[in-house]
Amino acid sequence: MRYSKNKIALVDCNSFYVSCERLFNPSIIRKPVIVLSSNDGCVISRSTEAKALDIKMGEPYFKVEKIVKKNDVKVFSSNYSLYGDISRRVMKTLKQFSPRIEIYSIDEAFLDLSSIKNEDLLECGNKIRKTVLKWTGIPTSIGIAVTKTLSKAANYVAKKEKSGIVNLINSKQIDEILSKININNVWGVGPQLTKFYIKNGIKTAYQLKNMHNSWIKKNTNVFGSRTVMELKGIPCTSLEIYQEKRKNCCVSRSFGRKVTKLEELDESITTHCLNAAEKIRSDNQTTKRITVFIRTSPFQKDKNYYANSKDIDLPIKTNDSIELVRQALIALRYIYREGYKYQKTGIILSKLNDSNIYKENLFSSINNEEKRKKLMKAIDYTNIKYGRQALSIAQAGLKKKWNIKKQHSSKIDTACFDFLPVVRIS
Amino acid sequence: MKVLLPFHLNKVGAGFPSPATDCVEDDIDLNACLIKNVPSTFLIRVQGKSMNSIGIHDGDLLVVDRSLNPKNFSTVIANVNEELVVKTFIKEKDQSFLTSGSNRAEDKINLTESSEIFVWGVVTYTIHAL
Numbered sequence: 001m002r003y004s005k006n007k008i009a010l011v012d013c014n015s016f017y018v019s020c021e022r023l024f025n026p027s028i029i030r031k032p033v034i035v036l037s038s039n040d041g042c043v044i045s046r047s048t049e050a051k052a053l054d055i056k057m058g059e060p061y062f063k064v065e066k067i068v069k070k071n072d073v074k075v076f077s078s079n080y081s082l083y084g085d086i087s088r089r090v091m092k093t094l095k096q097f098s099p100r101i102e103i104y105s106i107d108e109a110f111l112d113l114s115s116i117k118n119e120d121l122l123e124c125g126n127k128i129r130k131t132v133l134k135w136t137g138i139p140t141s142i143g144i145a146v147t148k149t150l151s152k153a154a155n156y157v158a159k160k161e162k163s164g165i166v167n168l169i170n171s172k173q174i175d176e177i178l179s180k181i182n183i184n185n186v187w188g189v190g191p192q193l194t195k196f197y198i199k200n201g202i203k204t205a206y207q208l209k210n211m212h213n214s215w216i217k218k219n220t221n222v223f224g225s226r227t228v229m230e231l232k233g234i235p236c237t238s239l240e241i242y243q244e245k246r247k248n249c250c251v252s253r254s255f256g257r258k259v260t261k262l263e264e265l266d267e268s269i270t271t272h273c274l275n276a277a278e279k280i281r282s283d284n285q286t287t288k289r290i291t292v293f294i295r296t297s298p299f300q301k302d303k304n305y306y307a308n309s310k311d312i313d314l315p316i317k318t319n320d321s322i323e324l325v326r327q328a329l330i331a332l333r334y335i336y337r338e339g340y341k342y343q344k345t346g347i348i349l350s351k352l353n354d355s356n357i358y359k360e361n362l363f364s365s366i367n368n369e370e371k372r373k374k375l376m377k378a379i380d381y382t383n384i385k386y387g388r389q390a391l392s393i394a395q396a397g398l399k400k401k402w403n404i405k406k407q408h409s410s411k412i413d414t415a416c417f418d419f420l421p422v423v424r425i426s
Numbered sequence: 427m428k429v430l431l432p433f434h435l436n437k438v439g440a441g442f443p444s445p446a447t448d449c450v451e452d453d454i455d456l457n458a459c460l461i462k463n464v465p466s467t468f469l470i471r472v473q474g475k476s477m478n479s480i481g482i483h484d485g486d487l488l489v490v491d492r493s494l495n496p497k498n499f500s501t502v503i504a505n506v507n508e509e510l511v512v513k514t515f516i517k518e519k520d521q522s523f524l525t526s527g528s529n530r531a532e533d534k535i536n537l538t539e540s541s542e543i544f545v546w547g548v549v550t551y552t553i554h555a556l
Contacts, residue, residue: 026508026510089465090465092465135465136466421471423470423512424510
């Protein structure tokens with residue numbers, strides 16, 4: 001059968017953000033380390049030692065602060081420019097082993113190893129792990145199987161193995177391994193589906209694999225049956241080698257401190273719009289809808305919680321920063337309420353389309369479209385050449401008092417000349 | 427696909443053509459010359475004292491390739507006492523050492539199989555501002 005020739009490896013970086021921080025800071029090797037989300041809000045990466053202290057993924061920082069102090073856990077703010085650069089290095093290294101690679105997230109990639117002989121797969125996987133570790137300093141785990149879903153499952157088990165690698169191709173232990181994986185840890189099974197499956201007595205990946213096709217088809221959607229087929233070893237999704245264009249673009253940020261004034265919310269929403277507009281322009285896309293959302297902290301006890309959002313359907317597709325800012329600020333006025341301490345704002349551009357299908361529109365509020373397109377081009381060019389936000393619009397504010405708080409940042413950036421790592425001579 | 431074509435700058439003149447126009451080359455790309463293996467090469471700045479014996483000074487930039495294995499007398503970045511430092515790698519019959527470039531016996535750090543002390547990468551170039 002054709003499909004049995006598929007060999008897919010899922011390479012996943014272990015505690016990726018923590019591993020990046022350890023790369024230039026050997027004093028935190030073998031110690032409990034955590035990395036916090038963009039506003040020092042929640043725990044988003046944990047070293048093995050930190051996991052052993054029962055610090056949970058996604059937990060708010062203030063809830064684990066006691067454990068942190070008691071056990072001298074090293075805490076870092078997220079340093080995305082560093083993680084981004086290290087991620088690119090990892091992916092480039094992986095490409096040496098197979099040109100057919102799907103970069104799935106900042107720390108995971110599917111690799112097509114179909115050209116490798118079955119008996120050489122383990123050796124190849126070990127070589128990949130060794131090379132990535134030596135070249136980039138990042139430890140990885142690898143799962144190899146005939147479908148993406150099975151390679152995810154293999155990887156899940158590999159993370160707990162000392163060898164860091166599990167190969168399910170022609171393996172007699174497939175069922176034994178699948179029966180050890182809880183249903184909620186199966187790729188593609190979200191919280192809703194988990195609840196539904198458990199209600200129906202399906203608790204492990206093995207049980208799901210053995211469900212009858214007709215039952216799955218009747219009770220779940222096309223994605224549900226895909227997952228089951230893939231667990232049975234029948235590939236339903238191929239590698240997405242060419243990254244698909246995004247369909248949504250979301251930019252959001254938490255404030256460094258609580259914000260109450262409308263003017264400050266204006267500044268942050270404007271900045272989000274500029275970033276999002278620049279992103280979609282770089283992909284030659286336009287948007288048809290803009291959503292603005294704001295909320296207070298869900299963890300503060302003294303004040304009432306408030307969260308709201310507003311969609312605006314744009315009269316014509318656009319990627320014009322000025323038009324998007326104008327619409328977003330109108331939307332903000334619908335949902336802004338005085339007297340709340342806001343903690344987060346964001347915007348979502350949705351219904352994205354290719355921008356060359358640009359039609360003249362009677363209702364457009366942008367006069368002189370050609371001129372404005374040229375202006376946007378000039379802004380993008382200047383900002384690429386002279387750095388982000390060299391050219392902006394005044395509405396975005398100059399001081400940005402509300403900007404991100406990063407109390408524990410390592411401030412190292414391997415891709416920026418001014419923040420290179422430092423070594424001593426002794 | 428991007429196709430790069432040579433760009434001829436001189437006008438077509440009536441006189442003797444410049445023999446140099448036949449050798450159109452790109453500008454020198456220092457990145458390509460100094461960085462052999464992109465994903466494994468890091469730029470690292472030196473801080474503190476100088477290592478005069480090998481010509482590394484405070485503020486210099488080091489080009490460090492992690493993919494290389496150190497040879498005898500390679501300049502390396504190593505993890506010593508939980509810190510990244512510049513050292514010289516010495517290989518003897520069946521043992522390897524790190525030194526700071528002096529001949530003093532106490533300057534030798536034994537590179538055993540212990541995971542506490544290890545070579546982080548090999549320095550391939552130093553860039554020094556004058």
